Amino acid sequence: MKIYEQLKIVSTDDIDELNHVNNVRYVQWIQDMAQGHWEAVAPKDFSENYIWVVAAHHIYYKGECFAGDTLLLKTYIESNKGVISHRKVDIYKDEKLILTATTEWCLLTIATKRPTRIPKEIDELFLL
Numbered sequence: 036m037k038i039y040e041q042l043k044i045v046s047t048d049d050i051d052e053l054n055h056v057n058n059v060r061y062v063q064w065i066q067d068m069a070q071g072h073w074e075a076v077a078p079k080d081f082s083e084n085y086i087w088v089v090a091a092h093h094i095y096y097k098g099e100c101f102a103g104d105t106l107l108l109k110t111y112i113e114s115n116k117g118v119i120s121h122r123k124v125d126i127y128k129d130e131k132l133i134l135t136a137t138t139e140w141c142l143l144t145i146a147t148k149r150p151t152r153i154p155k156e157i158d159e160l161f162l163l
Contacts, residue, residue: 036111037161039072045104056100062092065124065136068110076160085151090119090139098133100126106133112161118142118150120161 043064051057066089073087100106106126113121119139126134144151 038109038111039068039075041068041071041108043106043108045100045102045106047102050102054101061094061134064108065092065138068108068124069122069138069140072110081157084145086143086145087140088143090141092136092138094134094136096134098128098131100128100133104128115153115158115162118152120153
């Protein structure tokens with residue numbers, strides 16, 4: 036498994052009326068991590084031929100974040116099976132896990148917009 040990481044500083048734009056990070060913002064970060072990981076490892080021809088869409092999110096909130104907090108976001112692929120990729124995203128604040136998420140991503144062929152079996156070449160980008 037190949038881990039992709041990013042640091043993020045929580046901005047005031049990320050904060051909701053309860054004065055902590057809005058849940059919708061976490062969902063955006065989960066999506067951004069997946070896209071960033073794909074763009075970091077996928078050859079140009081893969082990006083021109085395939086696109087990922089969300090089939091399901093499973094998010095577990097374990098702590099809070101506030102404006103000015105520095106977060107470490109990590110993502111990796113747990114497994115690929117058929118047309119579905121299971122991606123984990125973990126978010127840490129001060130080395131403490133504050134969010135863990137598993138997202139099921141479905142691989143589509145851009146030309147047809149239809150699900151396509153995840154080829155071995157994509158498996159090798161993330162799992163070996």
